[in-house]
Amino acid sequence: MTAEMLNLVLYTAMGLCALMAVVNLVRFKKRGPSAYALAAAFVALGFTLWLYEAQAAMGWIEAGIALTVLLLGADFGLRAAQHAKQDRSS
Numbered sequence: 001m002t003a004e005m006l007n008l009v010l011y012t013a014m015g016l017c018a019l020m021a022v023v024n025l026v027r028f029k030k031r032g033p034s035a036y037a038l039a040a041a042f043v044a045l046g047f048t049l050w051l052y053e054a055q056a057a058m059g060w061i062e063a064g065i066a067l068t069v070l071l072l073g074a075d076f077g078l079r080a081a082q083h084a085k086q087d088r089s090s
Contacts (some may be wrong), residue, residue, distance in 0.1 A: 010053045017046030034078035041071035 021042040028035040048064030 007053065010049050014046045014049050014053075017042045017049070021046070032078070032082055034075045034082065037071050037075035037078055041068055041075060044068040044071055 021039040024031070024035045024039040024042065031038075044064060044067045048061060048068060051061050051064055
């Protein structure tokens, strides 16, 4: 893979991350607080891709990955709590 192709893939992925962050914020009423966590995870993933493209130090890239995983875990936990609350109320 050439450097130009890699940059195209990375910038496309960063754009998709930005788009999905906006989509999740728009869907806040339906999804509740987990929409914020998932939107933040997409922003963190896009930022991590940008760090990789900018050839940042590996420690920064690993921190971005860890933040993305942490935010995805928060989204999972918030959704599980939301579903448990809905199950109890029905």
